[in-house]
Amino acid sequence: MSGTPLPEGGSTPPADPLRDEVAQLHEAVKSQRDIGMAIGLLSARYACSTEQAWRTIVRVSQDSNTKVRAVARVLVSTHDGTASEADRETLARFVAHLPASGWPEGQPAGE
16 A cells, blocks of 8 residues: 555644645635735726736735735725725725725625
8 A cells, every 4th residue: 555654653643734724725815816806996997907906006005014915805895895994994094095086985785
């Protein structure tokens, strides 16, 4: 029989590192989805290319000292109306770094 031999004592290693890695991968996929959605929203809102939208997100991130994934999450949640009070406060910090026409407050979900 081939395969990896069991460690001394015959038990398998704990699965916690695998669970951690799976959780990190799930978070990465969610972040990438939010970033893609935010790029699309900025492109549509400001009639710009996806490259310009990406650069805008990066600039907002740098100027506000906020991670790119957090900028994207706040823009998406504001757009779809699921933004928390903390997200709205964070958005207020971003407004100075967005193009002059600003970012509209989203409608609450379901309306």
